[in-house]
């Protein structure tokens with residue numbers, strides 16, 4: 052069992068109190084060891100209703116919280132997260148499995164969103180417009196949309212919530228947060244740190260955990276929640292669209308990806324390989340921006356494959372808490388089996404193993420999947436069509452720029468993509484042609500607080516980060532004044 056001063060209350064948080072009704076619980080596992088590290092409450096719908104009520108009581112409409120007050124909340128949360136980075140990161144590492152330095156780095160990344168919105172919140176000040184023909188003065192206000200439901204996945208247990216919560220708080224929206232059931236402890240720790248260090252109105256932030264069906268139903272059906280911000284699978288995103296249709300709720304959805312990583316024959320191949328290692332194996336390959344299909348120009352396929360294999364063969368896989376491994380375990384058996392099935396499918400359909408594990412050599416009782424590279428991948432293979440969400444690198448050969456763009460776009464998804472070329476004109480053409488919300492040019496880097504991030508096509512609706520992410524949580528209201 053995990054011991055931590057930040058986990059004294061293994062409960063939800065409603066209206067400023069640690070709380071959970073009933074005796075139902077669910078277990079949280081350390082994926083590196085398979086051990087149960089905590090048992091946390093599975094909260095009923097009445098707790099979700101109470102959290103929404105608490106949120107309602109914290110919403111200020113006629114006398115909104117001053118921008119300066121909201122800025123102070125954001126700064127205080129930023130400072131509290133930074134001061135507790137080591138312990139929050141340790142808890143995150145134990146329930147998620149990612150290497151300790153990556154886990155602690157994620158806490159810094161989360162703090163960065165509170166910092167960014169504390170500096171840009173002035174964008175929400177009201178402003179006026181003069182309208183001459185009718186002699187009106189218009190004031191444009193940015194009202195908080197109301198109590199928001201924030202639902203997050205397990206792959207970034209604090210990063211994902213930080214993007215949403217920082218923008219919601221900047222806008223003055225109280226929130227009801229539901230973390231993934233694989234990783235609720237990081238969220239409990241974050242609430243403990245905020246409770247200790249930040250003077251927030253009661254009900255401004257609320258935490259519920261348990262069955263997605265119970266909590267999701269209440270958040271979708273309760274008319275006092277006008278907006279949901281969700282990160283997760285496209286399948287669940289579609290369900291949320293259907294389940295909220297009656298109330299016409301606002302949805303901000305960050306859904307699945309199937310990122311193309313395109314390497315032209317004029318690219319710096321060492322740079323492309325180094326960036327691919329950093330991009331692909333972050334979180335064990337379990338992020339929505341991880342390269343999923345590597346398109347390599349046929350002239351450099353062999354040279355690039357060698358460079359990649361050299362790097363992959365040096366990587367280490369093990370328990371992330373030891374601090375000196377590159378890749379931790381996958382999150383659970385279902386995740387592990389999916390990567391294994393994609394590898395088997397590719398090899399059966401004619402792909403070749405360039406580095407890593409043969410399926411028969413994979414561990415049967417552990418979740419450690421070695422980084423693995425295959426070449427000769429074709430469109431009919433599962434690793435081309437679906438997001439693998441694990442450390443499998445499938446390489447696809449291409450001949451022309453048009454072919455690379457067409458194959459890159461041959462997916463229902465449109466989240467992150469990458470292009471490596473020394474030719475600026477080509478980079479601009481390819482970026483324009485790729486229907487993806489993020490196109491890294493000679494970099495495999497993912498989102499940052501300063502820039503809007505989100506998906507085209509079935510990868511979602513709306514943006515997180517950037518000023519665009521702030522404006523997701525407000526309703527612009529126009530007040531023309533006649534004289």
Ligand code: ADP
Nearest residue numbers: 202203204230231232263264267282283284287
């Ligand atoms: P992942 O594949 O990353 O686990 P999911 O889409 O399954 O993504 O889950 C993302 C988040 O959405 C988790 O917190 C999960 O519990 C939650 N979730 C799953 N189903 C629903 C639902 N029907 N309503 C609301 N939230 C849900």
